[in-house]
Amino acid sequence: MLGRIKDTVEDVAETIKRAFVGPAVHSAPQFFIETPVSNAMLLPVASTLVAPLTISANISVASLLLSAPVSIADVQFRPLVLLETGEAFKANAKLVSIPLAWSGVVKFAEIPRMNAPAVRGVDDSYSVFKTEFYVLPQFSLKLEKTYKLNTSMNTPRCFTSVETALSRPIGIQSENVEKISKALLMRYTIQLVKETRENIRNLEIIGIYSIPKKGVRAIKRDASAGLLRILVGSEAQNSEYNKLMLARKKSDSTIVSCVVNPETE
Amino acid sequence: MSDEPRLAYFVAIKEGASYLGGLLITNSLGIPIDFRYTEPITPTKLQSLLYGKALEPHLRGDVIQKALLKEIKTPPDLMFVRMSDLAGDFAVENKYPILSVQRSQEQPLPTQGATTRISSRELLVQLSEGASPLRVLFAHGLTQAEQDSAMEKVVQAGYQMDLAEPMDRTLEALRSLIHTEEKPKQG
Numbered sequence: 001m002l003g004r005i006k007d008t009v010e011d012v013a014e015t016i017k018r019a020f021v022g023p024a025v026h027s028a029p030q031f032f033i034e035t036p037v038s039n040a041m042l043l044p045v046a047s048t049l050v051a052p053l054t055i056s057a058n059i060s061v062a063s064l065l066l067s068a069p070v071s072i073a074d075v076q077f078r079p080l081v082l083l084e085t086g087e088a089f090k091a092n093a094k095l096v097s098i099p100l101a102w103s104g105v106v107k108f109a110e111i112p113r114m115n116a117p118a119v120r121g122v123d124d125s126y127s128v129f130k131t132e133f134y135v136l137p138q139f140s141l142k143l144e145k146t147y148k149l150n151t152s153m154n155t156p157r158c159f160t161s162v163e164t165a166l167s168r169p170i171g172i173q174s175e176n177v178e179k180i181s182k183a184l185l186m187r188y189t190i191q192l193v194k195e196t197r198e199n200i201r202n203l204e205i206i207g208i209y210s211i212p213k214k215g216v217r218a219i220k221r222d223a224s225a226g227l228l229r230i231l232v233g234s235e236a237q238n239s240e241y242n243k244l245m246l247a248r249k250k251s252d253s254t255i256v257s258c259v260v261n262p263e264t265e
Numbered sequence: 266m267s268d269e270p271r272l273a274y275f276v277a278i279k280e281g282a283s284y285l286g287g288l289l290i291t292n293s294l295g296i297p298i299d300f301r302y303t304e305p306i307t308p309t310k311l312q313s314l315l316y317g318k319a320l321e322p323h324l325r326g327d328v329i330q331k332a333l334l335k336e337i338k339t340p341p342d343l344m345f346v347r348m349s350d351l352a353g354d355f356a357v358e359n360k361y362p363i364l365s366v367q368r369s370q371e372q373p374l375p376t377q378g379a380t381t382r383i384s385s386r387e388l389l390v391q392l393s394e395g396a397s398p399l400r401v402l403f404a405h406g407l408t409q410a411e412q413d414s415a416m417e418k419v420v421q422a423g424y425q426m427d428l429a430e431p432m433d434r435t436l437e438a439l440r441s442l443i444h445t446e447e448k449p450k451q452g
Contacts, residue, residue: 151315153328156285156303158336164438165289165300171430172294176377176394179424210294210425226396227427236296 166234169220171227174207175243188260192245195258203256206246212236221246221255269293270422273341273361274435275333277325277350280443283307284321286329287439290341295426300435301336302442303329325350342418345432351402362415363404366428374398378420385409390416392423399428 177185188208193200209228211219215236220229228246242259249256269292277286283305290299306324313320334340340360348365374381374391379398381389386403401419403412422428 149311151312153306153308153312153324155332156306156329158301158303158332160299160301160336161438161442162297162300164302164442165297165434167441168434168437170295170297170434171427173393173423173425173427176424178394179377212294212296225427225430226393227430232296237298241294 162234162237166232166236169218169229169231171222171225171229172209172211173227174209174246177205177208180208184262187262187264188243188245191260191264192247192256192258196247196256198247198249198256202250203247204250206248206255208260209244209246210241211244212239213242214239219244219257270342270418271298271339272422272428272431273337273344274431275330275344275346275350276432276435276439277329278436278439279321280305284324284329285439285443286325286333287435287442288330288333288337289431289435289438290337291426291431293422293425295431297434299337300438301333302439303332305443343415343422345428346404347432348402351404362407362411364415364419365402366419366432367400367402368429369397369400371398371400377424380416380420386412388412388416390420390423392420392428399423 180188189200189203189205192198192203192205196203206221207226207228211228211230212232212235215233216230217233218231221227222229228244243262244257245260246255246257248254272291272293272295274289274291275286276288277284284307285303285305287300287302289297291297306328308316308320308324316323342361344361344363346363346365348367351363351365369389371389373395374389377391377394379391381398383389383400386405386407388401389398390401391398401416403415407415419428
């Protein structure tokens with residue numbers, strides 16, 4: 001009996017206790033942070049998320065007054081992207097959505113792994129690195145014209161100047177005395193003796209030379225060459241010839257000469 | 266006089282960078298009948314490069330000699346050139362024999378007019394009594410018969426004149442033209 005009374009009293013006490021207990025206070029989840037915005041909460045859902053998310057929550061006052069614990073399922077989240085300052089999109093990052101434990105969605109920026117660099121073709125936009133062969137017009141190696149150079153020698157002009165040739169002494173060679181017949185040689189010798197009035201035994205025949213009858217300007221004996229040097233004019237070209245006999249006097253070695261004629265006795 | 270053999274003496278010389286030639290025609294005594302000479306020819310640098318060693322023989326034989334011979338109305342019986350010209354491939358005119366003569370240092374041959382053959386185109390000929398024989402060299406391309414025929418003329422002319430002497434005269438005359446300001450008359 002006493003036990004039943006005790007239980008009854010405890011029930012009453014409990015009832016009174018509950019009747020006068022204040023509304024239930026629940027600590028908010030750690031991830032709720034007050035923001036300047038009323039009734040708005042900032043949710044740092046992930047360190048990789050660059051853009052902060054402000055999530056507003058509607059919490060009914062009635063539920064807070066209830067003694068019953070507030071279920072987290074009652075919290076209504078409305079994800080809202082307020083700002084995206086990162087450069088993720090430049091790095092080919094893509095935003096991925098990951099559902100949270102409660103109703104709502106958090107977006108993550110997923111940065112792709114480093115892939116092997118793409119091999120670009122030569123005709124892509126990086127033409128600055130392309131090597132191409134340009135020939136400037138002024139340095140063109142094309143031969144547009146070919147030239148033919150005449151390498152043959154031109155025929156030189158010719159001049160005539162017999163006077164030049166005649167101005168040089170002409171070397172006259174003696175006839176071969178031994179080839180002359182004895183009779184003819186005797187005839188020549190007699191003419192020489194007559195003209196020089198020398199004793200035939202005192203004369204030594206040097207030679208018999210054919211010289212032009214006309215145009216002879218000078219006569220000189222060249223003993224070293226065995227020639228008679230004569231200087232002639234142009235008249236000598238078509239002139240007939242005389243035979244000039246030269247002899248040396250044995251007595252004084254002087255030279256005597258005589259024009260001899262084969263016809264003359 | 267018209268039956269006399271006509272002897273031609275051709276000389277081409279180099280004076281500085283230019284070449285010029287002279288041609289002396291004499292009678293059988295060596296008296297000048299005609300003398301022609303060319304204006305100096307100066308080959309260009311390109312021609313010198315292109316012709317190389319063939320330049321000088323070409324100028325002497327094909328250019329100067331031909332130009333001078335064109336001017337001669339009556340062809341010579343013998344044409345004498347310098348010995349050095351025959352050492353190369355000197356152009357041979359078939360109209361008349363080309364040869365060179367030079368006084369030798371050999372012992373005289375027994376008789377005047379005697380010849381001794383040294384090679385296929387070279388002979389010694391005794392033209393004057395007691396003197397050293399004359400060395401005669403024929404140009405390439407002359408047959409034995411042509412050489413013999415030419416030797417008869419050589420001996421005939423050599424009895425009356427020194428065949429080597431007019432060559433010196435031609436050279437002197439040509440050199441004198443270079444250094445004188447004689448106004449030439451074109452022939």
